[in-house]
Amino acid sequence: MKLRGRSRWVALAGPLFFVLVLTVGPQALQAADLAWPKWAMTSLATTGGVLLLVARAFMQVRLGSLTEQTTEASKLEIQQDSALKRIIGNNNNFPLVKDVSDRALVGIHAAIPLPHIMHSDLSVEFPTYIPRDLDADLRASLQSKAASGGFFLLVGRAASGKTRCAYEAIRSTFGDWRLCIPPNAESLNLLVEKDVDFTRTVIWLDEMQRFLEPGKLSLETTQRLLLQQNKPVVIVGTIWPDKYSQLRGAGGEDHSEDVRRILELGQRFDVVEFSEAEQARARIVAELDPRISEALNNGPSMRLTENLAAAPELIHRWMQSESPLGGALVTAAVSARILGHPQPMSQDMLLRLTISLLSGEQRATASENWFEQSLQWATLPVRGASAPLSAYADEIGSISGYIASDLLVQYAQNLATHKKFTISKEFGKLLISLSTPDACTLIGLATEGWEDSELSVLAYRFAADSGSHFAATALAGHLESAGDDAEARRHLSNAAEAGYVPAMNLLAINLFRGEAKEEAIGWARHAAATGSASAAGILGVLLYTEGEMEEALIWTKKSLRAGNEVAIKQLPLVLGNITEIEAEILEIIHGGAREGNVAAMQVLGRVFIGEGKIDLGLHWLELATEKGDAVASRILVGHLNARGEYDRALELMQSSADSGDTLSMTMLGMTLKDRGDNDAAFDWLRRAAATNTEISVLVLGIVLWESDRREEARECFRRVKDSQDETVRTLLSEYLSEEGISLSDND
Structure with a gap:
């Protein structure tokens, strides 16, 4: 007889929790500590664990220099x-x-x-x-x-x-x-x-x-x-x-x-x-300063500094605006800042963005000087404190542009998290069309993690067409994930031939995955020759996969000596056994950990645990966790649970989940489900699954099935049935078989 109810869930939760703690497949790594954009995951999921090292190295060095050299040296000296x-x-x-x-x-x-x-x-x-x-x-x-x-x-x-x-x-x-x-x-x-x-x-x-x-x-x-x-x-x-x-x-x-x-x-x-x-x-x-007294009386005393800055009044002026056109102007500035456009913003750009937010009736009835009046309203300080918009000048006597209040931006971002503040795609496209190439690059970065990548791709394409090697490299990743390998390789080749190291790295990955291994290693050598620690690590991994163990270790050590985080974190995969790290490399890691390198702390903790020195290992994992390392936190949670320190484990999961770590969200949801807090459990499980991390989608499906919400569960199972993550495929197959679940559309 199959277990049901709480006993059934307890029997399932243990193994699933263990998988989440130790998951290292592509989809899990995406949501854990690697923080790759979605486009990178599609192209990397098929390459296996080894190329994950290469991909991480690329992703952590791809934020290269965007500043172009001026052609007139004398003009540059005067400016400097x-x-x-x-x-x-x-x-x-x-x-x-x-x-x-x-x-x-x-x-x-x-x-x-x-x-x-x-x-x-x-x-x-x-x-x-x-x-x-x-x-x-x-x-x-x-x-x-x-x-x-x-x-x-x-x-x-x-x-x-x-x-x-x-x-x-x-x-x-x-x-x-x-x-x-x-x-x-x-x-x-x-x-x-x-x-x-x-x-x-x-x-x-x-x-x-x-x-x-x-x-x-x-x-x-x-x-x-x-x-x-x-x-x-x-x-x-x-x-x-x-x-x-x-x-x-x-x-x-x-x-x-x-x-x-x-x-x-x-x-x-x-x-x-x-x-x-x-x-x-x-x-x-x-008792001495009436401003403090007023701030204490005007809102929650724990947010006294916000009250001092007149934040409640500032938000009220915007959201309950007596000037609808002025309110639209502020919305335009805040939205542009959320989308990543740098501050300040020019008056002309704000004018065109604001017009796009007005209704037909507002455009028809606006006075001739409506924008000047709106600017005057938006830049008027609230209670003598902050204003919705602030003027900015590079030189005395002329206004360069306007800056949106960070209080309003923060407020809008909080609203957006709960779907109460939205920015239309049309607004984003208009902003991109009005922006400089460098600004487009920043918009691409800011919208990288959005569910729909269209704005990010559009922004990168505009910047790439204007000569940005960084944007070209980022665009190539999106194109590759969409299946356009030829166009992706064209952009990568152009940037790589111009000497842009991150493009060389990704081109090497692209070629290696496409079986052009000799050419791939050639580009990796070219990148490593520039002295890039990440490129050295990538070359080490590629040589390792081709069986060139001795040279691979040489390049890996070069990367490690430079403190390369990728090389440190992925060292266990390169060397095969984390407990068999040679003394020289272990000393490099130990030195990095002592100097505060978080990746080194995490790996050192795992080394000591692998050697049976549990307390020493947990000490280093604690230090890495305190510095925000999500993988260290999950491993630590597993050990704390094993020791019965459930409250401490829950505290760590909550902290990591609040910071955006998807697997921690899933682990927290499972723990809350086990404790009977179903509403909170489903909230965290759904938030994790919304990131499209496949192990999190699978766990949500299992929890839904165990809660007799069968159609929702089937939808989750269908989302991951073609997963390229072997762990997800195996777990799904075994669960479907045990439960006799069919995913046929006719069922």
Whole structure:
């Protein structure tokens, strides 16, 4: 007799959970820690486990430089000199930290105004600072790096107080140091290239994601700043949690190895909602500063900083707009920013985008100067604080464009997650048609993970046709997944022949998969000869598959010595047995783990567990998990469950699922189902299956079948019946056979 009900589910859940912890097939890797775009998965799923190494290497280096060299050297020198003077002034020096008191300059949100009758001892610019719980640790960490230099990254939502927290920390710790606030990554790269003296300087990178776009801040520049002997430099950056997760690869979007390694160099501090202790301190401060008092009374006290920035009023102005045309203008700017268009946006572009959102009646009845009136409405600050749009100027006396409020962008993104804010494909196409090639590349990246890849492909094609090698390489991946191998190879060949290493890497993969192995290895050698660590790793894998073991190991070691994350993470597959790693390679991994390389921590943990040193292995997996490694988290969850530490395991699954790891979503759903929380269980299982990760779709199907929701279950089974993942095929076949399930359309 077959088991039914809870006993039946318990019998099934154990083996499925184990599969999820250890799954390494293409579809599982897609949703776990590799964070490949959908187009990459289709082309790679047929190549087997070995080429997964190659694909990962390509995907982590494909964010190459987008900046084209100018043809007029003298013009470039003039532009560089002008840029330098804007940053360091005519006296070629930076201001002292303690002398910088311009709120807008450092990126702190404007606050609601002081009442006019208040005494002058309160700052008009800055509300009284409320000490945060993390202040002591942050300032102690800053002080500990005064002699050697370091990198600190504060992660928090828009208007969470992260920038103010960082500002107060450097004023307290490094008041007599200099402060460099580069407007963009190009300026910082230029300063480093010109050998500007950064001794005892804080480099301020507010909204750091702007500095990590393709072709922007390089790993080499970052390391050069941090490794100057006897010339300490401290880098302080801020970033949103979702941007951090995306760039680290946990949020389902593509990322580069350089960006991951830059972020791993930083010591992370999370700035979250106000704790009870912080709220208590705020109530004391409120007796002295009426702005704090008002913020406490105007909304949830745990979001006091958002209330200080007038976020509720700002959102209300947009969503309940007394100016429908102005509201459409703000919607256009917010939508463009969500789609990845860089800020600021020109007035002409905003005009054309806004018109596309107006109804026929609105267009017919709009006054002659409707757009100027709408701009005036949209740029008017709410309560003297932030405005829906802010004007931006490169030079005094002329407006370059407008920037959408990050508070509204964050709000719209949250709405979009729940399908309450949508952007039409027609709007996206219009935006692409109005954008520069570089902007199109960023739009392609931002829309890469969308269910429909049409906008991403269109954006990449426009940029590729304008000469972007990066976009051509990304476009080739989409074309390949659509079955157009010839066109894909044409784009790859053009970019590879121009010397673009990521294109050489993917071309080698493409040729190798197409059995043109000699030509493939030739391109891999050409790429590796440039000194690229990832290319060396790819060449090592290709040689390994062809039986050239000795040379394969040489190239793999070269990649490892350079700290290549791909080589470290995929080392067990290359060498065959994770417990038989030779001493030299193990020392490289151990060194990487000690230096904070997350991939090295994960692999080292697996090595120790394989050797039977369970506690030591779990220690390294814990460290990797704390830094956001989803695979380490899943392995750790498996061991915690085996030890009976169910609450800790659930906490880890929840954290990884919240960060976007699909397999963790599935594992969490199964755990909640086992605990009887069916509604929450199905919510997580459906979210995981919506990513089209086949093992997650299969698990949802099994849970639906066990819950007697047979037609929904059959639909899930049909989605994965032709899977190229052997694990998924085997599990599905065995389950269908055991249950006597037919997927025939006639049943």
